[in-house]
Amino acid sequence: xxxxxxxxxxxxxxxxxxxxxxxxxxxxxxxxxxxxxxxxxxxxxxxxxxxxxxxxxxxxxxxxxxxxxxxxxxxxxxxxxxxxxxxxxxxxxxxxxxxxxxxxxxxxxxxxxxxxxxxxxxxxxxxxxxxxxxxxxxxxxxxxxxxxxxxxxxxxxxxxxxxxxxxxxxxxxxxxxxxxxxxxxxxxxxxxxxxxxxxxxxxxxxxxxxxxxxxxxxxxxxxxxxxxxxxxxxxxxxxxxxxxxxxxxxxxxxxxxxxxxxxxxxxxxxxxxxxxxxxxxxxxxxxxxxxxxxxxxxxxxxxxxxxxxxxxxxxxxxxxxxxxxxxxxxxxxxxxxxxxxxxxxxxxxxxxxxxxxxxxxxxxxxxxxxxxxxxxxxxxxxxxxxxxxxxxxxxxxxxxxxxxxxxxxxxxxxxxxxxxxxxxxxxx
Amino acid sequence: xxxxxxxxxxxxxxxxxxxxxxxxxxxxxxxxxxxxxxxxxxxxxxxxxxxxxxxxxxxxxxxxxxxxxxxxxxxxxxxxxxxxxxxxxxxxxxxxxxxxxxxxxxxxxxxxxxxxxxxxxxxxxxxxxxxxxxxxxxxxxxxxxxxxxxxxxxxxxxxxxxxxxxxxxxxxxxxxxxxxxxxxxxxxxxxxxxxxxxxxxxxxxxxxxxxxxxxxxxxxxxxxxxxxxxxxxxxxxxxxxxxxxxxxxxxxxxxxxxxxxxxxxxxxxxxxxxxxxxxxxxxxxxxxxxxxxxxxxxxx
Numbered sequence: 001x002x003x004x005x006x007x008x009x010x011x012x013x014x015x016x017x018x019x020x021x022x023x024x025x026x027x028x029x030x031x032x033x034x035x036x037x038x039x040x041x042x043x044x045x046x047x048x049x050x051x052x053x054x055x056x057x058x059x060x061x062x063x064x065x066x067x068x069x070x071x072x073x074x075x076x077x078x079x080x081x082x083x084x085x086x087x088x089x090x091x092x093x094x095x096x097x098x099x100x101x102x103x104x105x106x107x108x109x110x111x112x113x114x115x116x117x118x119x120x121x122x123x124x125x126x127x128x129x130x131x132x133x134x135x136x137x138x139x140x141x142x143x144x145x146x147x148x149x150x151x152x153x154x155x156x157x158x159x160x161x162x163x164x165x166x167x168x169x170x171x172x173x174x175x176x177x178x179x180x181x182x183x184x185x186x187x188x189x190x191x192x193x194x195x196x197x198x199x200x201x202x203x204x205x206x207x208x209x210x211x212x213x214x215x216x217x218x219x220x221x222x223x224x225x226x227x228x229x230x231x232x233x234x235x236x237x238x239x240x241x242x243x244x245x246x247x248x249x250x251x252x253x254x255x256x257x258x259x260x261x262x263x264x265x266x267x268x269x270x271x272x273x274x275x276x277x278x279x280x281x282x283x284x285x286x287x288x289x290x291x292x293x294x295x296x297x298x299x300x301x302x303x304x305x306x307x308x309x310x311x312x313x314x315x316x317x318x319x320x321x322x323x324x325x326x327x328x329x330x331x332x333x334x335x336x337x338x339x340x341x342x343x344x345x346x347x348x349x350x351x352x353x354x355x356x357x358x359x360x361x362x363x364x365x366x367x368x369x370x371x372x373x374x375x376x377x378x379x380x381x382x383x384x385x386x387x388x389x390x391x392x393x394x395x396x397x398x399x400x401x402x403x404x405x406x407x408x409x410x411x412x413x414x415x416x417x418x419x420x421x422x423x424x425x426x427x428x
Numbered sequence: 429x430x431x432x433x434x435x436x437x438x439x440x441x442x443x444x445x446x447x448x449x450x451x452x453x454x455x456x457x458x459x460x461x462x463x464x465x466x467x468x469x470x471x472x473x474x475x476x477x478x479x480x481x482x483x484x485x486x487x488x489x490x491x492x493x494x495x496x497x498x499x500x501x502x503x504x505x506x507x508x509x510x511x512x513x514x515x516x517x518x519x520x521x522x523x524x525x526x527x528x529x530x531x532x533x534x535x536x537x538x539x540x541x542x543x544x545x546x547x548x549x550x551x552x553x554x555x556x557x558x559x560x561x562x563x564x565x566x567x568x569x570x571x572x573x574x575x576x577x578x579x580x581x582x583x584x585x586x587x588x589x590x591x592x593x594x595x596x597x598x599x600x601x602x603x604x605x606x607x608x609x610x611x612x613x614x615x616x617x618x619x620x621x622x623x624x625x626x627x628x629x630x631x632x633x634x635x636x637x638x639x640x641x642x643x644x645x646x647x648x649x650x651x652x653x654x655x656x657x658x659x660x661x662x663x664x665x666x667x668x669x670x671x672x673x674x675x676x677x678x679x680x681x682x683x684x685x686x687x688x689x690x691x692x693x694x695x696x697x698x699x700x701x702x703x704x705x706x707x708x709x710x711x712x713x714x715x716x717x718x719x720x721x722x723x724x725x726x727x728x
Binding site for chain 1: 475477561562671676691
């Protein structure tokens with residue numbers, strides 16, 4: 001039986017050797033002729049390839065070495081290794097939102113971008129995006145925003161028609177100005193017995209409601225856990241529970257085979273969809289369902305899930321040049337180019353208003369004007385402070401919600417458990 | 429001078445050179461990580477870096493962590509469900525394969541097929557089989573009037589699902605080990621037993637099982653080590669969720685370690701969990717050895 005443990009062990013060993021190899025090659029960043037090589041580390045797809053070429057062309061003497069790791073889950077531990085080892089992280093690193101909020105607790109591994117003239121760029125970014133990477137005392141800027149997971153509410157127009165609801169996206173959006181109205185629409189939908197559930201899983205609904213409660217969620221600005229005293233959290237919980245009680249949830253686990261198949265079979269009628277999910281829905285639902293899925297606005301005001309930043313490491317030997325590059329890549333023009341390349345939705349209002357973004361339509365979704373819908377939801381969102389252990393507390397509450405959906409716990413039991421788990425996660 | 433020095437080195441030095449590759453690799457990838465993990469486990473170390481020596485704090489926190497005890501219970505429960513039926517079944521399969529059969533080679537190779545299948549593929553297929561809404565298992569249970577089961581929702585059902593995956597995968601492997609041991613048993617023992625009037629079952633109990641005991645002990649030890657480290661099957665059963673279900677119904681200690689280290693980025697605590705797994709595996713191994721020795725003493 002031990003044989004299966006040897007193989008992953010060898011894999012890990014090989015990976016470690018590979019990492020060591022990468023770390024070793026970072027030394028030749030200042031060539032004899034004065035050319036500076038800047039290393040940029042990214043994960044997934046940032047859509048920067050053309051921007052790198054453009055920057056190299058306009059900045060003779062700078063060469064860019066791009067290192068990309070396909071999966072965020074592989075990237076994060078390596079990033080941590082580079083930061084701890086004090087070498088290998090290169091000059092510019094991409095930080096996903098969840099990682100950034102953790103690192104904000106101890107930002108000394110990154111250069112203060114305010115020292116490199118980034119302060120004047122504040123107006124280039126959505127307020128909350130700017131603030132996320134700024135220390136609470138406002139003295140240090142760790143990163144500059146790249147993309148955001150601006151959201152819409154995707155829905156199956158054929159199921160809506162079956163349930164006697166409007167199918168036009170403006171009328172659908174008008175059905176749910178608030179989450180209470182969304183609940184009422186859901187009850188109407190459930191009453192029509194289409195055989196489908198109203199939404200896929202309560203976790204993402206809860207997350208959306210929570211992020212609209214404004215200002216703080218689980219932690220206050222001094223990183224004290226306020227999950228039990230913040231009325232916004234309890235409100236989001238209660239509203240979600242009332243939807244579970246009304247039988248609106250499909251109780252599907254995100255990314256599970258049943259969830260994937262649900263897009264094609266139409267087992268749920270709505271799902272909050274960040275910009276990046278449109279591609280997933282298209283792939284899962286397949287060409288035969290083209291035009292059945294559509295995008296409307298999200299209930300409440302504004303909705304964003306995740307996003308990323310670029311930071312300059314304090315181990316960089318050329319922080320000034322690296323900061324210039326980060327500024328260029330996150331400029332409205334840079335973000336517009338990244339949107340054109342990989343559909344990464346920009347965090348710069350100017351880029352959001354750029355015709356290339358604002359005018360973007362998605363053919364598969366009945367030519368929905370996704371640029372406008374997402375842009376509106378991104379701009380409406382009020383800043384929310386997350387805190388370093390945000391994700392752990394969020395996971396604890398998400399698991400408790402699932403337990404309620406599964407019928408394993410009553411709402412109050414689950415809430416008590418979630419609070420206890422949250423306290424343990426934050427109190428270590 | 430030169431040739432004699434060379435030959436002296438050849439005589440005394442070269443054996444060490446020949447065994448050196450293993451020890452070098454073991455030091456780099458076995459011993460060093462083990463010791464380094466022990467060192468990290470005594471420190472407070474998270475994503476923002478090493479925050480200094482904390483002594484045994486991580487361990488005392490671990491002993492007071494209900495999630496750790498829950499994961500341990502899950503691991504031991506899965507160990508029983510995934511080892512006992514597996515080894516019994518393997519014994520029966522081996523006994524059957526040890527008889528003259530048509531297409532014997534085909535069957536003997538056939539039991540190996542599950543091992544060469546990738547774990548991920550196995551887990552995906554089993555994940556579909558145990559699906560709540562459209563799973564085959566629920567479909568079959570529906571034929572006999574059992575209402576659909578949400579396999580991930582409760583402890584016992586999730587354990588059954590995960591252990592069935594492990595059993596399916598490793599029964600054939602153990603059966604082959606038993607088969608090899610059975611073939612080494614001299615035929616005349618069976619002939620003598622037959623003359624004495626012992627039936628097939630009695631022959632199996634009194635000749636086969638005692639004589640393949642070394643193989644039995646080996647498979648038990650290996651199954652326990654594997655079971656203590658069970659990770660991939662429950663992880664993929666939960667669609668990659670390291671917390672193993674909404675109420676941690678099927679989170680094993682290996683998953684708990686992974687969750688602490690690579691989801692919460694609490695490396696110090698994660699390392700303490702890793703060392704605890706190591707110590708527990710040693711402990712279970714020692715218990716196993718004592719029982720094995722007692723059994724051997726008892727029959728001789």
